[in-house]
Structures are given as structure tokens and as C-alpha cells.
Amino acid sequence: MSNVNSQPHSAQPLLSSVLEMVETVDGDFGAIDRLAQASSDLESLQLAIDRLCIHPQVKTAFANRLSLGAIDLLALQNLPDNTLGYFYAKHMLDNQLKPLQSPPAQNELQFLGSHITETHDLWHVITGSKTDILGEIKLESFYVAQLEVSRFWLALLTKNLLKSLLYDIESTDRCMGAISTGWLMGKKAKPLFGIDWDTLWETPIDDLRASLNISVEDVSKV
């Protein structure tokens, strides 16, 4: 998501990257990087920034180049077991993940990418999205709802529908459930982009979700 493509949007390279992803096992970071490159044209990124910046919280984050900084997972793990910090540390340690840090952003476009990269795992935690394929689809859909115009996240979502269509038709119901759940959650929630998570580690996760209008109940079970 941190790659910026200086070329104007062109359908063919993006389609090729989506189709490469369809034929690739989930989690191939080389293919994801190439998709990020092909989907990150200047015009749609600038449009995403303009849309996001109608929210004062986002505007402030862009102005200050908000950064998470170094994170001590073992310290967070020792917080009370109802806090954001505890849930985040557990998520990272259980999944053998390390907090992703980005080099300081030099401009708005870089900040868009680096902030999303740094906070991605926090979005997993706060939305209750696991790291399996259904959790990823739900979260991709949540991003599409919150960012409004994001070729990268929409490309990932479309790739997953194509995979169901071509190779695993019986997964359709689960895939569509995750898409609808994530999208509705993302539309209903307050913006997550630009939240200063560093100030919230000790906040109970339920209080935080409530303040953000996030309900982790699965709407597909209505």
C-alpha cells in the first residue's frame, strides 16, 4: 500500500495484477506488492486523501504525520485483559506478527500508505477480523467502505470473489457474508484513519468499539 505509481491509472496492468493474485496462494507478498503498485495511481490516491480529509481527525493526522512509533508487545500484554493494548499484543503474538513500521513519510501520498501499513493490525483487532481468509475479506471490505475510493482494497476484494467464482464456488456464501459484514461495519463506524492509537492502549476495547460505532456481531446472521 506504500508504493505510489507515478503513471496515470491504466486498466490493463491492474487487471493483470488481479489475475496474477487469483492464481497465487494467499499471502504471496511479492504479488501483493505488484498489486499495490498497479492500483496506486496518483489520481485515485489523491481522491482518497481529499475524501478522507473532510474529517478533522484525518486532517490533523496528515498535518502531524502521525506515527505509532516503537511498540513493546510484551508490555502491552501485561495490561488488563479487557484493554486494546492486551488484545493487540495477543493478536500479534498469537499470529507471530511484528508491528510494521514505516520510514517517516515525506508527503501526503507516502503518509496515506505508511499510516495504513502501521495501523493495519490494529484495524484487525478493533474490527474483530481474524487473519484467515474470511477475516481478511471482511477487513478489505471495511477498508473499501471507509476509504471510499481505494483501488488497492477493492482489487483485493474482487480477487477474492474471482477465486470463489473460478475455483471454490461453495465458498461463495462465506465470502459474500464477509464482504457484506465488513462493508456495513465500515459504513456505520466512525473513521479509523488518523486515530492516535498510542493514547488508547489502556482503554477497554469494548468502550473503544462502542465509541467508534463498531459492533463485531456478524450482520450476515440476521
Next chain:
Amino acid sequence: MSNVNSQPHSAQPLLSSVLEMVETVDGDFGAIDRLAQASSDLESLQLAIDRLCIHPQVKTAFANRLSLGAIDLLALQNLPDNTLGYFYAKHMLDNQLKPLQSPPAQNELQFLGSHITETHDLWHVITGSKTDILGEIKLESFYVAQLEVSRFWLALLTKNLLKSLLYDIESTDRCMGAISTGWLMGKKAKPLFGIDWDTLWETPIDDLRASLNISVEDVSKV
């Protein structure tokens, strides 16, 4: 939807048909027919039938080869203006559509296609889906929810997401709203497949929607 492909499912021809549709204007019936052919493999159609037939109403419809028969739109138009018949006639006449009739089905696979073809416009009416692209997407998603395993309807949905991704990124929000609305509506509603609509023309449409658990309120506006 009435074409049956005797070849086993093969990803490549289906992908080619989806990509042809992406490059084609909406409503190109030649391209839709080719997509129907490429998406209608025996295995997934039989699976769809098996899943549908857990509902007694569907089983009865298959056993009786239920058919709508000839429809007199001008007579239906004269029914009270709160009835299914009136709404259906108005939908057909306003959109300059003629009721689609299929030749008598010779087997279960043919009946699956012919029943869906005959009742397609009724599904538009009962779900409150217009014939513009967003209405079609909502209804495609409704079909995916109700039929559970349908390569044809999922292919149409995926094609529309690809179109937004490649050519009209600003339509993403509307497209995703239609997908989520249609899918949730389809999961919540009782099965529409196999309803004997001929007996329901004089029923108030609101009563009918309520009895089918269909609310035409747009869930994307939550």
C-alpha cells in the same frame, strides 16, 4: 441462464467470458448468453438444485414443472394499485418489457433455468430492484444469496466489481451498497424460487413482501 454446458467446469472459459463482459456495454445479450454458457456447468447446477430442494416449495415446483403461462399485462394493470399484479404490469410496461416465456422444461436442469428466466422480472418487482445497473447488482446479489451456489449470478456480480475497479472507481460506494443490500435481503427472505406467482396477482405487494421477510428499505443507509 437456460444454457447448460455439458463440459465440466473449467476456469479459463468462464474467466474469458467475465472479461468479455467487463469490456462490453451493459445489456449485451450475446455476451450474457456466452457467460451463461460458460458458467452453467452440470456439477454446480446440480449442487444448486440439491441445495434449493431442501425447501418443500422448491421441491414441489420442480416436481410439477411450475410455469407462469401467458400473462395479460393490460388486465393486471387494471388491478388495484397496491397489488402485485398492478406493480408487475407497471414495471413491465414502464420499462417496455415483455414477459419471458420458456419452452416446457424436459428435465430438472432445464427447469432451473426456465423458472429463473420466467420469474426474473417478478423478482425485480418484489425486491424493489430497478432495471438500472445498481438495481441489477442488488438483484444479482439477492440471487447469489438465495441460490447459494450460482456461478452465473456470481459471475455477473464479479464483473460489475471489476468494472468499478478498472473503469469507474467512484462508483465503488454505490456498487458495494447494492451488493450488501441485495445479499442481506436475500439471506433474510424466504425462498422466492418456486413461488406460484399466478395465484398472487391480487395480493397487496406490501403483504406479500412482509410474508416473505422482504424489506425494501436500503440497509446501506444504516
